[in-house]
Amino acid sequence: MWAPGKDFFVLLSLVSALRCRADTISEFAEDDDDDHNHEILRVLPNTYNWTHRPRIRGRWLDVTCAAHILNFGAVSEQTMDFEVSLQLAQEWRDPRLANLTQNAWLPVDASVQMWKPHVDFANTKSLDIATAEEETTMWVSQEGIVNLIVRYDIKASCQMTLHAFPMDQQICHIRLDGFDDIRLEWGFPSLMTMNTVPVISDATAFHSQFKLTGITAKSYVTSFLPSVPGKGCTFSEHTCDYTDSDVCQTSTKLCAEEAGSEECDKCVFYTGICANTTKHCELLDTGDKSTYTSLEIQFHLSRRFAYHLMQMYVPSTFIVIMSWISFWIEIGAVPARVCLGVLTVLTMTTQSSRSHAMQEVSYVRAIDIWIVACQLFVFTALVEYAVTYRFWLAQKNDRSAIIDMEVKLTENGTSPDHRPIEMNGAHDKRSNCKFIPTAAQNIDRVCRMVFPTMFVLFNITYWTVYLSDGV
Ligand SMILES: *[C@@H]1O[C@H](CO)[C@@H](O)[C@H](O)[C@H]1NC(C)=O
Numbered sequence: 001m002w003a004p005g006k007d008f009f010v011l012l013s014l015v016s017a018l019r020c021r022a023d024t025i026s027e028f029a030e031d032d033d034d035d036h037n038h039e040i041l042r043v044l045p046n047t048y049n050w051t052h053r054p055r056i057r058g059r060w061l062d063v064t065c066a067a068h069i070l071n072f073g074a075v076s077e078q079t080m081d082f083e084v085s086l087q088l089a090q091e092w093r094d095p096r097l098a099n100l101t102q103n104a105w106l107p108v109d110a111s112v113q114m115w116k117p118h119v120d121f122a123n124t125k126s127l128d129i130a131t132a133e134e135e136t137t138m139w140v141s142q143e144g145i146v147n148l149i150v151r152y153d154i155k156a157s158c159q160m161t162l163h164a165f166p167m168d169q170q171i172c173h174i175r176l177d178g179f180d181d182i183r184l185e186w187g188f189p190s191l192m193t194m195n196t197v198p199v200i201s202d203a204t205a206f207h208s209q210f211k212l213t214g215i216t217a218k219s220y221v222t223s224f225l226p227s228v229p230g231k232g233c234t235f236s237e238h239t240c241d242y243t244d245s246d247v248c249q250t251s252t253k254l255c256a257e258e259a260g261s262e263e264c265d266k267c268v269f270y271t272g273i274c275a276n277t278t279k280h281c282e283l284l285d286t287g288d289k290s291t292y293t294s295l296e297i298q299f300h301l302s303r304r305f306a307y308h309l310m311q312m313y314v315p316s317t318f319i320v321i322m323s324w325i326s327f328w329i330e331i332g333a334v335p336a337r338v339c340l341g342v343l344t345v346l347t348m349t350t351q352s353s354r355s356h357a358m359q360e361v362s363y364v365r366a367i368d369i370w371i372v373a374c375q376l377f378v379f380t381a382l383v384e385y386a387v388t389y390r391f392w393l394a395q396k397n398d399r400s401a402i403i404d405m406e407v408k409l410t411e412n413g414t415s416p417d418h419r420p421i422e423m424n425g426a427h428d429k430r431s432n433c434k435f436i437p438t439a440a441q442n443i444d445r446v447c448r449m450v451f452p453t454m455f456v457l458f459n460i461t462y463w464t465v466y467l468s469d470g471v
Pocket residue numbers: 049050051052
């Protein structure tokens with residue numbers, strides 16, 4: 001569950017206090033001076049027609065928005081979507097509602113029908129309003145400023161490219177479109193002013209295989225004008241860096257135990273390090289009906305790599321290294337070398353099938369390159385043995401032929417018997433001959449160097465390409 005902001009919390013307790021006294025029908029009762037004021041707006045002035053938009057000068061009715069991200073997670077590559085819960089506050093001015101109260105903020109009964117800005121989340125797959133139906137969502141001030149605070153549970157689509165998987169970074173976003181000439185802009189609605197940025201997050205509630213590295217909150221104009229079709233221009237942008245939000249992940253438990261402490265509040269109302277830019281946008285002035293404003297929250301995500309490192313990269317590296325042991329085993333030990341070779345190839349295949357289980361895409365991902373390379377290394381080690389063994393066999397036959405020949409020669413007595421010492425020397429040379437590295441052994445010896453070197457070179461290239469790409 002989320003912890004509401006301080007101001008908002010006061011309001012909520014106020015509302016629940018009101019619910020306890022359901023018999024209080026006094027419409028605009030005087031404030032009885034204590035903390036609990038029991039007013040609630042149940043009846044609107046006769047002249048008020050909720051189907052009519054507040055009358056204002058000019059085209060745009062300004063609607064200032066702020067959001068508190070209560071939950072973020074369930075980013076799925078299979079379905080290309082993610083889930084986010086947020087509390088959205090909207091503030092606008094409705095002159096018809098001025099002077100209804102002497103208090104700062106008067107809650108509006110949920111049964112009262114009032115004009116609300118027509119907004120729509122654009123890229124959602126599913127959307128639930130998590131605020132209970134009878135719960136108060138609106139407050140009116142004496143000046144006629146209205147605040148609407150609603151909680152949404154959203155599942156939104158997010159197109160991801162997985163070329164760099166699992167070193168990839170993604171940007172997912174949710175978009176809110178405003179219709180009927182309302183000008184949506186990120187700002188500071190009165191009832192959500194506990195922070196310095198319009199979009200804040202509960203950093204203890206990020207549940208994802210991604211790290212949220214930052215968010216960008218944009219306000220922009222979309223246009224249907226033939227001259228500037230598509231996205232028009234961005235008139236304000238807040239960018240917040242969330243790199244140090246990981247500290248809050250560990251304080252989740254702490255916050256469950258002692259909510260409200262300063263440390264917890266820092267995480268529950270996490271702002272990050274922010275910067276903002278505003279820009280003049282000509283499209284706003286055209287007054288043309290073929291433009292509307294949108295708000296966007298971009299979530300900048302960077303995949304948490306440790307899991308994949310431990311599950312894929314480290315095991316497959318060990319398998320590749322294991323396959324090299326073969327080069328140190330005697331060539332004659334056929335079962336040992338064949339077993340090792342087949343074992344490493346099979347283990348690598350199992351490993352690769354695990355990477356495919358993650359998701360199916362039509363292009364090559366970083367992990368695929370890694371797996372294929374490892375398979376290649378392991379497979380080549382096995383092939384190397386086949387080649388070495390062939391050489392070894394050939395040499396063995398040759399040598400036994402030579403030895404046979406020499407034995408025959410000595411038996412025939414071509415060497416004179418009166419030089420036994422030299423004969424012995426010749427014998428020694430011949431027996432030494434066995435320990436001079438043969439071609440087969442040379443192959444093994446070279447491979448002991450070449451395979452690790454190639455693997456190191458491959459690693460250097462691989463990590464340089466993907467890590468420099470990512471970070
Ligand atoms: C509100 O205005 C609409 C048309 O603008 C009208 O049909 C409706 O009767 C009005 N409602 C009231 C309660 O006056």
